[in-house]
Amino acid sequence: ALTGRLQEAFRRLSGNARIDEGNVDGALKEVRQALLEADVHYRVVQDLLKRVRERALGADVPRGLAPDQLLAKLVQDELTAMMGGAGPRHLAWASLPPTVILLCGLQGTGKTTTAAKLARRLIGEGRRTALAAADLQRPAAVEQLSVLGKSVGATVYTAEPGEGAPALAARARREALRAGFDALIIDTAGRLAVDEALMAELKAVKAAAQPHEVLLVLDAMQGQDALPTATRFHEAVGVDGLVLTKLDGDARGGAALSALAVTGKPVKFLGVGEKTEALEPFHPDRLAGRILG
Amino acid sequence: AASGPGRGPEAERSLEEAFLGADLGPELAARLASAYVRGGARGRAEAADALLDCLPPAGRGPSGFLAAAPLARPEVTLLLGVNGSGKTTTAGKLAAAWTSRGQRVLLGAGDTFRAAAADQLGLWAARAGAELLRQSEGADPAAVAFDAVRRGVAAGFDRVLLDTAGRLQTKVNLMEELKKVHRVVGKALPGAPHRVLLVLDGTAGQNMASQARLFAAAVPLDGLVVTKLDGTARAGAVLKVSGDTGVPVALVGLGEGAGDLADFDPPAFIEALLP
Numbered sequence A: 001a002l003t004g005r006l007q008e009a010f011r012r013l014s015g016n017a018r019i020d021e022g023n024v025d026g027a028l029k030e031v032r033q034a035l036l037e038a039d040v041h042y043r044v045v046q047d048l049l050k051r052v053r054e055r056a057l058g059a060d061v062p063r064g065l066a067p068d069q070l071l072a073k074l075v076q077d078e079l080t081a082m083m084g085g086a087g088p089r090h091l092a093w094a095s096l097p098p099t100v101i102l103l104c105g106l107q108g109t110g111k112t113t114t115a116a117k118l119a120r121r122l123i124g125e126g127r128r129t130a131l132a133a134a135d136l137q138r139p140a141a142v143e144q145l146s147v148l149g150k151s152v153g154a155t156v157y158t159a160e161p162g163e164g165a166p167a168l169a170a171r172a173r174r175e176a177l178r179a180g181f182d183a184l185i186i187d188t189a190g191r192l193a194v195d196e197a198l199m200a201e202l203k204a205v206k207a208a209a210q211p212h213e214v215l216l217v218l219d220a221m222q223g224q225d226a227l228p229t230a231t232r233f234h235e236a237v238g239v240d241g242l243v244l245t246k247l248d249g250d251a252r253g254g255a256a257l258s259a260l261a262v263t264g265k266p267v268k269f270l271g272v273g274e275k276t277e278a279l280e281p282f283h284p285d286r287l288a289g290r291i292l293g
Numbered sequence B: 001a002a003s004g005p006g007r008g009p010e011a012e013r014s015l016e017e018a019f020l021g022a023d024l025g026p027e028l029a030a031r032l033a034s035a036y037v038r039g040g041a042r043g044r045a046e047a048a049d050a051l052l053d054c055l056p057p058a059g060r061g062p063s064g065f066l067a068a069a070p071l072a073r074p075e076v077t078l079l080l081g082v083n084g085s086g087k088t089t090t091a092g093k094l095a096a097a098w099t100s101r102g103q104r105v106l107l108g109a110g111d112t113f114r115a116a117a118a119d120q121l122g123l124w125a126a127r128a129g130a131e132l133l134r135q136s137e138g139a140d141p142a143a144v145a146f147d148a149v150r151r152g153v154a155a156g157f158d159r160v161l162l163d164t165a166g167r168l169q170t171k172v173n174l175m176e177e178l179k180k181v182h183r184v185v186g187k188a189l190p191g192a193p194h195r196v197l198l199v200l201d202g203t204a205g206q207n208m209a210s211q212a213r214l215f216a217a218a219v220p221l222d223g224l225v226v227t228k229l230d231g232t233a234r235a236g237a238v239l240k241v242s243g244d245t246g247v248p249v250a251l252v253g254l255g256e257g258a259g260d261l262a263d264f265d266p267p268a269f270i271e272a273l274l275p
Ligand SMILES: Nc1nc2c(ncn2[C@@H]2O[C@H](COP(=O)(O)OP(=O)(O)OP(=O)(O)O)[C@@H](O)[C@H]2O)c(=O)[nH]1
Pocket: A106, A107, A108, A109, A110, A111, A112, A113, A114, A135, A138, A141, A188, A189, A190, A191, A245, A246, A247, A248, A270, A271, A272, A273, A274, A278, B083, B084, B114, B166, B168
């Protein structure tokens, strides 16, 4: 089901026998508007519509659909393909435990909560899971993860006096290995992608932890800045997957498409609430529908 | 003139993209780009004026919020907004700003839900030289707010600053809880809360509109706080939100430290939105 604005765009085509050079751009203009309102980055929108236009005017256009239905289908297909085509969406399990998962992202996106949710999920799958509270900056961040970790039955490694985030990450990995954990999830401090010192620290944490999976945690309501942010995090530490949080609200979530387009990496999990059980695996077609409204 | 972005569709398109990138939204971005190009040499100034006009009339000048004298004694300020927007940190910074002006500030730990929320605010209270009122986790947030205001009155504080739990604006039960907090604060002290501030995450896009609309529908808002403007997000969506709701922007958050809070300065904010 497509939003009112898109219905309008497509209705304009429905009087026509087919899509052609004369009517396609008018309809695509409305699609552009809808995607921008959904917070998809303008460059990603431009590329997407270019591909849709080519397909709409191309030789292998699906038959038997009215022009408006056809364009709706092509847009939805293109979105779904972008989201589904970005690679396997499950976690990359290490051949030898522990699998180390590193969470990173801007301030307040839901990393600490997601760390605990992920731990709960893995423990539910029968995997012994530990957490490392490597945010040594935010007031009571360690306490927050400790409380959440305890509530899901996960061991939480916290820094010793004088121990920095990279040293904690290295030690947590060693101890998780020795204790036979299947997974170690490392929570880090929120940071600006343009903060050179903190991005250097993140690289040091990554080097110390040697994660099998680096997840960028994004807030579903993020705007156009999701593109440059995701680009910088990806260039700094190499993102393996995305987590999109706060999808239990009415934010359209276009930021996910921007981040996905620029990293080439898939959304692996969705945060759908504040409780530790509120984590879902990702379904491309559902998010595509949401972005389209 | 040889200066300026030039005319024609190329120039207009590239301007529109700059405005889109600043989260002004497709409608405003298109309108501004066209005005800018048509304005020729005066294009940039005209765009700046158009942006200023988006703000409500009462919100087009420097907000003067931090130095404003308290409206009552104690003056009660309520902070609300979606999860992770920066409410608790803003409470800490605001407390620091007021204590540095010689005022006695009581912080109320109104987030009784999230793990370590009261601990986080407590650390900020210590940092700011303010006092903290908290109850046990799971306590009724309205009860905490009530007690904080009563304590503020009884102990002669200049300001009571009430933090609340993050809530998505579409969660009806949480918005009802917020309305109850607001009502109960008024029972603790008639006229309170004197200032109700909606804290908006500066990295947010068009969802700011829904946030402002639904929070304003729940409780009367006196001001907006836009956080995380020290990053690359430009928070352009705030302009239309402020204009549509008539709620002026009071403060901007510029970092994670106690001093990283400033009055809203419209010309400076708008300058950052222009290419
Ligand atoms: N409604 C909802 N709230 C969420 C979700 N994920 C996280 N939150 C809330 O968002 C707020 C921020 O979450 P945190 O886990 O503290 O975020 P963070 O990224 O660790 O923040 P920093 O460490 O400060 O960068 C909290 O109030 C969480 O409860 C979600 O999926 N839905």
